[in-house]
Amino acid sequence: MSKLSQFSRSLAIVKKDMLIFYLKGPVVIMGLLFPFFLFGAFLIGRDLSHEYLFVALIAMTAFFTSTAVGPTIIPWEARSKTFERLISSPVSITTVLFGDMQASFYFGIIITSFISLTAIFLGIGVNLLIFIPVVLLSILTFSAMTILMSSYPPTDVPADVMMLSSLVKFTLLFISGIFVPLEKLPWYARAVSAISPLTYMVDALRYSVSMRGYFPLWLDLIALLLFSLIFFFSGVFIHKRVLEKRFT
Amino acid sequence: MSVEIIKAEHLKKYYGNFLAVNDISFSVHKGEIFGFLGPNGAGKTTTIRMLTGILNPSSGRIEVFGMDMKKHKIDIRERTDIVPEMANPYIDLSAMRNLRLMGRLYGMKGREIEKRSIELLKLFNLYEKKDTKVRGFSKGMKQRLSLAMAMLPDPELLFLDEPTSGLDVMSARLIKRIIREEQKKGKTIFMNTHNMQDANELCNRVAIINHGKLIAIDTPEKIKEIGAKSNVIEFSLSPFKFEGGIVEGRVEILGDKVKVYTGEVDETIKKIVNYAERENLKIISLNVEKPSLEDVFMALVGEKNE
Ligand SMILES: Nc1ncnc2c1ncn2[C@@H]1O[C@H](COP(=O)(O)OP(=O)(O)O)[C@@H](O)[C@H]1O
Ligand SMILES: [Mg+2]
Numbered sequence: 316m317s318k319l320s321q322f323s324r325s326l327a328i329v330k331k332d333m334l335i336f337y338l339k340g341p342v343v344i345m346g347l348l349f350p351f352f353l354f355g356a357f358l359i360g361r362d363l364s365h366e367y368l369f370v371a372l373i374a375m376t377a378f379f380t381s382t383a384v385g386p387t388i389i390p391w392e393a394r395s396k397t398f399e400r401l402i403s404s405p406v407s408i409t410t411v412l413f414g415d416m417q418a419s420f421y422f423g424i425i426i427t428s429f430i431s432l433t434a435i436f437l438g439i440g441v442n443l444l445i446f447i448p449v450v451l452l453s454i455l456t457f458s459a460m461t462i463l464m465s466s467y468p469p470t471d472v473p474a475d476v477m478m479l480s481s482l483v484k485f486t487l488l489f490i491s492g493i494f495v496p497l498e499k500l501p502w503y504a505r506a507v508s509a510i511s512p513l514t515y516m517v518d519a520l521r522y523s524v525s526m527r528g529y530f531p532l533w534l535d536l537i538a539l540l541l542f543s544l545i546f547f548f549s550g551v552f553i554h555k556r557v558l559e560k561r562f563t
Numbered sequence: 564m565s566v567e568i569i570k571a572e573h574l575k576k577y578y579g580n581f582l583a584v585n586d587i588s589f590s591v592h593k594g595e596i597f598g599f600l601g602p603n604g605a606g607k608t609t610t611i612r613m614l615t616g617i618l619n620p621s622s623g624r625i626e627v628f629g630m631d632m633k634k635h636k637i638d639i640r641e642r643t644d645i646v647p648e649m650a651n652p653y654i655d656l657s658a659m660r661n662l663r664l665m666g667r668l669y670g671m672k673g674r675e676i677e678k679r680s681i682e683l684l685k686l687f688n689l690y691e692k693k694d695t696k697v698r699g700f701s702k703g704m705k706q707r708l709s710l711a712m713a714m715l716p717d718p719e720l721l722f723l724d725e726p727t728s729g730l731d732v733m734s735a736r737l738i739k740r741i742i743r744e745e746q747k748k749g750k751t752i753f754m755n756t757h758n759m760q761d762a763n764e765l766c767n768r769v770a771i772i773n774h775g776k777l778i779a780i781d782t783p784e785k786i787k788e789i790g791a792k793s794n795v796i797e798f799s800l801s802p803f804k805f806e807g808g809i810v811e812g813r814v815e816i817l818g819d820k821v822k823v824y825t826g827e828v829d830e831t832i833k834k835i836v837n838y839a840e841r842e843n844l845k846i847i848s849l850n851v852e853k854p855s856l857e858d859v860f861m862a863l864v865g866e867k868n869e
Contacts, residue, residue: 320670327667335655396651400712403615403647404668405640559618 321410328406328414329421336384336391337422350375357494365437366524371493373450374517376430378488381423381454385461386480388415389554393471393561408558409551412462416547419458427454439524445532446523452536453516456543460512462550469557487511492518497529512542566593567629568720568751569614574623576609576775583609585775586623596742596752598766598783600759600860606775607755608648611724614753615645627720641669644713645722648755652708654698658689661697661708662715669716676715683711686741703734710738714745721745723754727761739765759856771860787859796823796831798849800839810834 354372389412392398401411427450434441464480490504491513497505508514518528519535528535569591576584584606591597599607612618614625616636625632627639652661659680666676684690687707697705706726713721726742727735742752742765756762762769763783770780779786799820807814812825825831828851839846 324668324670327664330667331653331656331664334660335653395654396647396649397653399612399617399647400645400651401668403617403640403645404665405637405670406668407637562612562617 321406322413324406325410325414325417328401328411329418332384332388332415332418333422336388337418350379353488365439366521366526369434369437369439369441369524370517370520370526372433373427373431373520374453374491374493374513375488377423377427377450377454377516378457378484378513380426381419381457382461382464382480382484383419383422385415385419385458386464386476387473388418388461389465389561390470390473390476393469394473398561402558408555412547412551412554415465416458416462419461420454423454423458424451442523442525446520449516449519449523449536449539452539452543453512453519456512456516456539456546459543459546459550463546463553464550466550466553467557469560471561471563487513490514491516492529512539512546515539515542565595567591568593568627569597569753570624570626571610571614572624574610574613574625575621576606576613576618577621583775584613584620587772587775587777588623589770589777589780591751591753593751594746594749595767596746596754596765598762598769599753599755599772600757600762600769601772602757605757605772607757607772608724609775610772611645611722611753611755615643615722616640642718643720643722644669644716644718646706646709646713646724646726648724652697652705652712654700655696657694657696658684658700658708658711659693662712665712665715671716679715679717680711683714687711688737701731702729703731706730707734707738710741714741718750720751720753723752725755725757728756728758759860763856769856783856787853787856794825794828795852796825796828796835796850797821797852798835799847800844801847802844804842804844806838809838 350372354375357371358368389398392401402408431441431446431450461480464483465476468475470476490508491511492500492508493513497508497514497518500508515530515535515538518530519532519539521528522532522535530538567590569589571590572588574584574587575582587610599610601607609618613620614627614632616625616632616639619633628642630639632639652658653664656664662680662683663676666680671679681690681693684693687710689704689707689711692700692704697708700708710723710726713723723742726738730738739761742754746752754761754766766783768781769783769786771778771786797820801819803819805816805821807816810823810825810831811827812823812831815822815824823831823835832849832851835849836846838844
C-alpha cells in the first residue's frame, strides 16, 4: 500500500472529523470562547504592552483550538462502535491517527488565522516570516499532543479523557511563560517550563513582534519540532499497544 | 478442488488468562457461504476479529487470499469488508455521507462512489433516506446501511457478524436475499450466527463452535445426519389420549401433538398404530421428520441456546 494513497485516505478521516466533531456547538464554544474568557481575566487590572497581549492571545487560541476535540475522538469512536469499522478498512492505525491529527491542525489554523487579525487593531507590526512558521509548527505540535492524550488510558468514556486532558492543558498553560515572562521566574519554575511545548511557542512568538525571547529562536523551533515528533509517534505506539483493550 | 479463500490454522486467543478461542482450524472456499454457528460467548466475534486482522491471535496462523495476515493486513483488507456485530454507521452523518466515507477509505473515485452508493441505497430500500442523519434510523435500517457500506467497494470476501440478529422480519429477509445474490456473483461470505434457521437457509457449510472449540464442521445436511439416528415422529390422536410408556425414546407432548425422538422408526410407528386401535382412537396425523439443525445443535452443544 503506497504512502500517497494512505495520505489521501487520511483526508477522508479529516473530513469525517470535521463534519462530526468540529461543527458541533459545544466544541466551538469550548475551543473559542474559553481562551477569550481566560484572556479577559488575564487582562484585568494589568498594564501590559500590546505586543505582550497579542502573544498571549495567539498562544492561547492556538493551544485551545487545536486541542479542543482531538483527545476525545478515539474514545468517542470506541464508544459508538464506529472504531472497529474504521480500522477494519484498508487504512493503518497510523493513517487514522494522522487524519485525526490533521483535523485538529486545520481547525487550529483556521481559528488562529482569524484571531491573528487582531494585530491590525492593536497596531502591532508582526514579522510574518517568523510568525507564520512558528504558528504552524506550534499548532502541529499541539495537534500531535492530542494523539498522545487520547492513547491512554484506552477508555471509551470521552468525559474521562476530557478531564485528564484538561488537567494537562491547564497545567501547561500556567507553566509556559504566558502570564509571567520566563526571565522573571525563579530557576526551578524555569526548569519546569522547559518541559512544556507551549513555552517554546510563546518564546518564539515574542521574536515575531520584535520583543526579546528567552531562548534563541532556533532552539524554540527545534524544540517544537521534536515535541511534535515525539508526541505523534509515541501516541501511535501506545494506541497500537492498547488497541485490543478497546474492544469489549 | 476449489480455491481456499481463508485458511485458519490452530488459532488460539487468550484474553488475559481466559482462553476465548481454543485451537481452531478450518478453511473457507471461494464462492461459499460459510456459517460460524454457536451460542453467545462461544468465540465467534473473537474469531471474526482475528480473521479481519483487528485482533492478533495468541498463536496460530491466518491466510486470506493466500496472503499471510501478519504481513499483508492492508492488502487483504483492500479486498474484504465487514459488517461488525453492532450496526454502526456514524449517527451524525447521513446515509450518503457514511457511504462516501467508506468509499474514500477504500480508495474509490468520487464518481464511482456516487453511482454505486445510489444503486445500493435503492437495493436496500434506503434511497429516500439518503440525506437523513443515521441518528433517526431503526436498527434494521442501520443494519441495511451497514451492509450497503460493506458492499460498496465490491469486496470478494464479506464478513458478517450476526447480520440478522434482532432485526425486523422485513430487514432480515432483505438482507438474506442480498447475501444469496452476492454469492451468485461469486463472492465468498463468512457469517457468524447463533440462529440455526439462518445457518440452515443460507450456509453451504457450517462450523459449530462452543466454548472456543470447534465441535463439527460440515454441510448443514451432513451435520443433521450426525443426529439422524434420532428421527422425530410427530402424530396426533383423537380424542386425545397418550401414555408415554408404550414407546421407547424421548417423548414430548405439545398440545394435542406428540413428538417421539427415536432411532426405531418402524417399531415405534407400529406401536402407535396398535395403541390407537386398542384404545379406539383416530389417527389425525402422523409424520416422520429428520431432526432439525437445532435438534442436532442442541445435542452437540448440550445446552439450550437462549
Ligand atoms: N475484550 C475482551 N476481554 C475479555 N474477554 C472477552 C473480550 N471479548 C470477548 N471476551 C470473552 O470471550 C468469550 C467469547 O466472546 P465472543 O467472541 O464475543 O463470543 P460470541 O461472539 O460467540 O458471542 C466470551 O466469554 C467473552 O466474554
Ligand atoms: Mg459475537
